[in-house]
Amino acid sequence: MNDTPETQSQPARRAADFGIDLNLIPDELDVPLRAEQKPDGSAASLWHRTQASPGAMVSLWSRDTRLRIVRLTVQSEAASWNGRWARWTYAVRRAPEIQGGGALDAQDVLSEDGSALTLLLLPGEQRSVTLEFLPVLDGVTRTGDYPFTVVVTDVGDSRITDTPGRLRLTHPPASLLDLLPAIYAGPSVSPNARFAPYEDPPFFTRFLRGFEDASEPLQNLLNRRERLFDLQQTPADFLPWLAGWVSLALDENWPELKRRRLIREAVDLYRWRGTRRGLSRYLEIYTGTIPRIEDQPFTGMRLGPTSLLGKDTLLGGVGAHTFVVTLAVPNPRAVNERIVRDIIESEKPAHAAYDLRIVHRAE
Numbered sequence: 001m002n003d004t005p006e007t008q009s010q011p012a013r014r015a016a017d018f019g020i021d022l023n024l025i026p027d028e029l030d031v032p033l034r035a036e037q038k039p040d041g042s043a044a045s046l047w048h049r050t051q052a053s054p055g056a057m058v059s060l061w062s063r064d065t066r067l068r069i070v071r072l073t074v075q076s077e078a079a080s081w082n083g084r085w086a087r088w089t090y091a092v093r094r095a096p097e098i099q100g101g102g103a104l105d106a107q108d109v110l111s112e113d114g115s116a117l118t119l120l121l122l123p124g125e126q127r128s129v130t131l132e133f134l135p136v137l138d139g140v141t142r143t144g145d146y147p148f149t150v151v152v153t154d155v156g157d158s159r160i161t162d163t164p165g166r167l168r169l170t171h172p173p174a175s176l177l178d179l180l181p182a183i184y185a186g187p188s189v190s191p192n193a194r195f196a197p198y199e200d201p202p203f204f205t206r207f208l209r210g211f212e213d214a215s216e217p218l219q220n221l222l223n224r225r226e227r228l229f230d231l232q233q234t235p236a237d238f239l240p241w242l243a244g245w246v247s248l249a250l251d252e253n254w255p256e257l258k259r260r261r262l263i264r265e266a267v268d269l270y271r272w273r274g275t276r277r278g279l280s281r282y283l284e285i286y287t288g289t290i291p292r293i294e295d296q297p298f299t300g301m302r303l304g305p306t307s308l309l310g311k312d313t314l315l316g317g318v319g320a321h322t323f324v325v326t327l328a329v330p331n332p333r334a335v336n337e338r339i340v341r342d343i344i345e346s347e348k349p350a351h352a353a354y355d356l357r358i359v360h361r362a363e
Contacts, residue, residue, distance in 0.1 A: 018161035019064035020121065024131075024150055025057050027165045032172040033137040034216075055089075055132035056165070058150055060121060068121040069155040074131065076148040082141065085167075086148075088117035090129040118155065133167055137213075143169045145198045168198055174208040231260045239263065246270075253339060254286065261285050279325075279347040286343060287327055287335055289361075295323035322353040328361035 062068055074086040088110060109118040119127060131150065135141050146167040153160045177184065184204060200206065227233045234242060236256050243250040243259075246266040250259055262269075262285050272278030276293050283291045325344060329335055335358055344354055 018152070018154075018159060019062065020068065020070065020152060020161060021059075021061040021063065022150070022152055022161055022163050023059045024163045024165050025059070027056070027163070028168065029056055029133060029165070030168045030170055031133050031135060032170050033135060033141060033143060034172055034213075055130050057128055058131050059126060059128045060119070060152065061126040062121040062124060064121075065123050067123065070119055070121060071153045071155055072117045072119065072129065073115065073151050073153070074148055075151055076146060078146045078148070080142055080144075081146055081148070082135065083115055084113065085133050085135045087114040087132045087134055088129060089114070089132060090117065090119075090127075135169055141169065143171055143198065143200060170198070171201055171206055171209060172212075174201075174205045174212060176208045176212060177205055231264050251339060251342070253336065258286055273347060274349050279344065282343050282347055283325070283327065283340065286339065287329060289327055289329050292326040292328070293323060294326070321351055322355065323348075324355045324357065326357045326359060328359050330361055332358045332360055 058072065060070070072088060074083070090108065090110075107118075108120055111117070117129060119129070121127060146169065148165050148167055149162045150165060151160055151162045228238055228242070231242070239256070239259050240250050240252075243263050243266070246263065248263060248266045250263070254262070262282075265281070265285065269278055269282055272281070276295065280291055280293060283289075327335065327340065337356070337358060340358070341356060344356065348354055
């Protein structure tokens with residue numbers, strides 16, 4: 001934990017009457033050690049399972065008649081203590097601009113690593129913040145009891161006050177044990193064992209946890225299975241699987257957002273397959289441009305009394321059962337012609353032929 005220049009200039013001293021009442025609720029926390037789950041970068045699910053954060057509430061009540069600026073930290077003399085376990089959070093940040101007076105030079109500040117929190121306390125004010133503990137099973141962290149101290153330091157005069165707490169890191173319970181005969185469960189735990197020194201559960205219980213740790217990633221995925229059916233939230237790796245539900249052969253060369261849009265409209269596109277409307281919408285999803293589809297055959301040169309070459313005059317022609325698809329795009333080179341032809345081949349009537357023209361469109 002980094003000290004500010006004010007605390008480095010003079011040692012912190014404990015005050016007989018600090019002027020701030022400090023409470024930690026609860027002062028004993030049990031946190032199970034679990035393997036760290038790597039995020040997949042996808043958005044959070046709308047429907048999700050709630051889980052309480054492994055933390056405690058720290059309340060501060062100022063009995064002073066002056067404005068106070070205090071810094072909250074967590075300290076421990078335990079040999080295996082890791083300062084990165086503790087993280088401070090708060091619901092409402094005090095905006096100094098609305099306080100006026102000397103508060104203009106003060107503000108609530110959370111350190112980058114979350115290990116220290118500076119708060120602005122007005123006279124007679126009570127504020128609450130959350131202290132969370134986020135240890136993970138990393139091969140170094142061990143189960144056991146870790147006594148710690150919440151320290152509140154006055155930024156102005158370096159006086160301190162503190163309150164003790166205890167963090168107990170435990171092995172997660174083995175749910176597989178509930179599926180076995182009671183003889184494997186071992187002796188029951190006394191209700192007063194919470195206040196006794198921590199002891200690891202029997203070997204067989206910890207042995208079963210190894211199998212549960214291996215299956216937890218899959219179980220966590222199943223617990224969030226509703227997210228897999230949401231086109232906005234499902235991971236990109238699941239898009240081919242989701243496309244299979246609507247019998248859609250998904251081209252992995254398509255950009256991800258266009259693949260999601262195509263899956264969403266796949267059922268409606270099937271209704272219009274083989275029609276001008278269906279082909280037009282399919283090409284619009286991929287290119288972002290509404291194509292011009294002409295299915296009236298013509299032959300030879302067609303001239304009128306006021307014909308202008310390049311305006312309303314066509315040279316050559318197309319045969320019967322042939323249609324012309326014209327894509328006017330700002331940058332023709334950015335359009336993958338092979339993909340466009342694959343779309344047309346999959347959507348056109350089997351007996352029809354086509355001619356594709358990708359032309360430049362001025363903005």
